[in-house]
Structure formats: structure tokens, C-alpha cells
Amino acid sequence: MPPVLPTDPSPPGSPPHQTRIVCYHQTHYHNKSYVSILPLLAPECGVTHVIIAAIHLNSSPEDITLNDDPYDAEKHHILWQECKQLQASGIKVLGMLGGAAKGSYARLDGHTERFESYYAPLKKMIEYASLDGLDLDVEEPMSLPGIIRLIDRLKCDFGQDFIITLAPVATALQLFRPHLSGFSYFDLEKAFGKYIAWYNTQFYCGWGSMHNAQDYEKILTCGWDPKKVVVGVVTNPANGNGWVPDDVLCDTLSELMDKYQGMFGGIMGWEYFNSVTTTTEPEEGPWCWSRLMALLLRPEVLV
Numbered sequence: 100m101p102p103v104l105p106t107d108p109s110p111p112g113s114p115p116h117q118t119r120i121v122c123y124h125q126t127h128y129h130n131k132s133y134v135s136i137l138p139l140l141a142p143e144c145g146v147t148h149v150i151i152a153a154i155h156l157n158s159s160p161e162d163i164t165l166n167d168d169p170y171d172a173e174k175h176h177i178l179w180q181e182c183k184q185l186q187a188s189g190i191k192v193l194g195m196l197g198g199a200a201k202g203s204y205a206r207l208d209g210h211t212e213r214f215e216s217y218y219a220p221l222k223k224m225i226e227y228a229s230l231d232g233l234d235l236d237v238e239e240p241m242s243l244p245g246i247i248r249l250i251d252r253l254k255c256d257f258g259q260d261f262i263i264t265l266a267p268v269a270t271a272l273q274l275f276r277p278h279l280s281g282f283s284y285f286d287l288e289k290a291f292g293k294y295i296a297w298y299n300t301q302f303y304c305g306w307g308s309m310h311n312a313q314d315y316e317k318i319l320t321c322g323w324d325p326k327k328v329v330v331g332v333v334t335n336p337a338n339g340n341g342w343v344p345d346d347v348l349c350d351t352l353s354e355l356m357d358k359y360q361g362m363f364g365g366i367m368g369w370e371y372f373n374s375v376t377t378t379t380e381p382e383e384g385p386w387c388w389s390r391l392m393a394l395l396l397r398p399e400v401l402v
Contacts, residue, residue, distance in 0.1 A: 104288050104322040116326050118356075118396045119365030120145050120389055121299060123195065125152035125166065126372040127178055134372045136181050138386040140188050145393025145400040147365070148262075149185055150234045150299075151178070152195035154224065156203040160216045163224050170224050179228055186231065193232040193262055194225065201239040208245035218249070222256055232262025234299060240281035247291050254294050266299040269307025272318040272328065278306070285321075292327075299367045301331045303341030309351050310343055312358075329364040330355075334374035334388050345377045349395055356396065366392055 124136055139146045155164045163170055182192045197203045206217045225233065233253060237246065250263055265287075271278035274285075288295070300318070301307065307314040309332055318328055330352070336342040343351070356363050368374055374388035393400055 104285065104292065104324070116361060117147060117365075118363055119147045119297070119329055119367075120392050120396060121148045121150060121329060121365065121367035122146055122371045122374075122389060123150045123152055123367065123369045124371040125195075126370060127166070127175070129372050133177060134385075136178075136371065137184060138384060139190065139371075139389060140185065141386065141390075142400050143393060144386050144389040145397040146190055146389050148191045148193060149182070149371075150193045150195050150264075150367075151182065151228075151230075152234075152370070153198040153200065153236070154194050154196045154203070154221075155200055156196075156206050156217050156221065158202075160206075161220050163220050171227060183229065186229070191231040191262060193234050193264065194228065194230045195234040195236050195266070196221070197236040197238060199238055204237050204239050204241040204245070207249055208241050214245075214248065218252060225257065232264065232296070234264045234266055236266035236299075237280040237282075239279070243282040243286055243290075246280075246282055246287060250291055250294050262296045263294055264296050264299055266301065266331070268301045268304075269314050269318065272298065272300060272321065272323055274321050288323075295327070297327045297329050297364055299329050299331050301369075303331065303333045303369075304339045305341065308341055308343070309348055312351050312354050315351075315355060325355075325359045325362045326364050329367050331367045331369060334368040334370065334385070337373065338369055345391065349391075352392075352395055363396075366396060368392075 122139060127134055136149060139149065153166060157164060165175055168174060186192050207214055253261060253263060267280060267284055268278050270276035271280060271284045302309050302314060309330060315330065319325055332348065333339045333342045368388055371385050374385035376387050376391050379387045
């Protein structure tokens with residue numbers, strides 16, 4: 100029998116569920132040119148959330164970087180300015196902590212004094228960037244008490260509207276399957292799920308696939324709420340193994356939308372700067388991927 104997980108964390112009177120279109124943005128400069136996210140302001144893109152990657156906690160507690168540079172470096176000023184424009188339009192902007200570069204979560208785990216020394220500068224960074232939330236991409240061992248403590252502090256410090264998401268590989272939401280995070284996502288959801296908005300679930304790099312709906316269905320048979328499982332795909336074959344052609348991906352997503360009407364969690368794309376579709380024209384840009392997803396998942400924005 101699958102474990103019993105909360106089926107609807109939304110309190111009475113909360114707004115209806117919104118199918119999400121989430122863009123990760125890590126490559127902020129390409130070929131020495133800044134990659135603007137302002138095209139995502141176009142209503143036909145239907146983007147609901149942009150996640151700025153990747154925040155790293157380094158060996159010295161005060162040394163927090165966005166990719167390879169201090170988060171407040173001059174090169175990032177234009178990025179944070181554009182983020183504010185997205186926020187003013189209603190798009191939520193989160194930061195991604197962690198990812199493939201290990202160390203951030205090891206530094207936040209363990210005894211209280213160590214946690215506090217690394218958490219305080221992280222809090223300062225979130226305030227500096229005026230982030231709407233934090234995406235916890237735990238790709239290294241971390242204890243369950245450690246991840247709960249981090250989520251609890253974020254909610255205490257930034258309020259209940261602060262968005263907490265996690266980014267597990269697809270097998271982490273299936274029973275008795277290997278994954279990258281150390282702790283059990285089932286135990287986390289049962290203990291603290293009411294504070295977690297959704298899971299940006301990675302269906303690529305061998306952890307799952309969107310060539311059909313089977314891997315998504317495996318997750319739901321384990322008791323997960325479809326509203327909290329956002330499908331994660333790579334937006335370009337160069338971004339990781341497991342890229343799915345548009346026609347196949349759209350068929351799979353259409354099947355899920357039809358089956359889970361009003362309950363499907365949405366889609367996230369890794370990553371924005373080189374997103375492509377099979378019909379992208381040379382003069383068009385990476386926003387075309389979001390536009391295709393909106394056509395399928397959020398047609399109301401095109402009216």
C-alpha cells in the first residue's frame with residue numbers, strides 16, 4: 100500500500116489551482132552577451148514563475164555566489180532589475196539554492212551554530228534580491244531534520260506567502276527508488292508538506308521521461324497530489340539527456356491535462372537561455388518554448 104500523503108494542502112477560501120509554467124534561468128550571459136528575461140513578460144508566454152539559478156554557499160559563510168560571482172556583483176545588477184519588472188507584472192521570482200555543485204546543504208545541516216553561521220548570509224541575500232521564494236535543489240545527502248529546519252526558518256523569517264519548492268529527481272517521489280537528496284520526500288511531505296508549494300520534478304538524465312505518461316503515473320500511484328508535481332524537462336538537447344521532441348511532449352502533456360483536469364501541476368523547463376521548439380525560427384528566441392507550453396497548458400492567456 101502506498102503511504103498516505105496529504106491530498107489537498109490548500110486552505111478553505113484559497114484561490115483555485117493554477118497550472119504553472121516555470122522557467123529556470125541559470126545562464127545569464129551567453130557568448131559574452133546578457134540574456135534578457137524581459138520577453139517572458141509577453142502574456143502569450145504564460146509564465147507563472149522564474150527561478151534564478153544557482154545560489155551557492157561556499158566555505159566561508161559570507162561567501163555566497165550566484166553561479167561563479169558574488170550575488171551583488173555589478174554584472175548581476177541588470178538581472179535583479181529585470182526580476183523586479185517581472186514581479187511587478189505578477190510573475191513570481193524564486194532563487195534556486197544548490198544543484199549539481201555540492202556543499203550548500205552540507206553547510207546548512209548539522210549543529211545549530213554551523214547552521215546559523217551559513218543561514219544568516221543566505222537570509223541577507225534573499226532580502227537583497229527581494230525573492231518571492233526559494234527552490235531547494237538538494238543534490239547531495241542531507242538529513243530530514245536539516246531540511247525541515249531550513250524550511251521552517253524560511254517560513255518564519257519571510258512569512259507564509261514565501262514560496263518554498265523542491266527539485267527532486269522523479270524517482271525520489273516513487274517508493275524504494277534511488278535519488279540524490281538523502282532524506283525521504285515521503286517523510287518530508289507528511290511532516291511538512293503544508294509549507295511546500297510544489298515539487299519541480301526532474302524527468303530527465305535517466306531519472307524519468309516524458310516520452311509517455313508512465314513515470315508521472317508511477318508517482319501518483321504512490322499517493323502524491325498531481326497539483327504538487329510539476330513536470331521538469333530539458334528545453335534543449337544540449338541541456339541534458341532525455342530531451343523529448345515537441346510533438347511527443349505535447350501528446351504526453353495533453354494526456355495528463357485531460358486526465359487531471361484542473362489538477363495538473365504544470366511544467367518547468369531547464370533552462371531558459373537556449374530553449375528551443377521544433378518550429379523556432381532563427382529570429383525568434385528562447386521565449387518560444389514558454390509560448391508553446393502556454394498554448395497547451397494555459398490557453399486562457401492567449402484569449
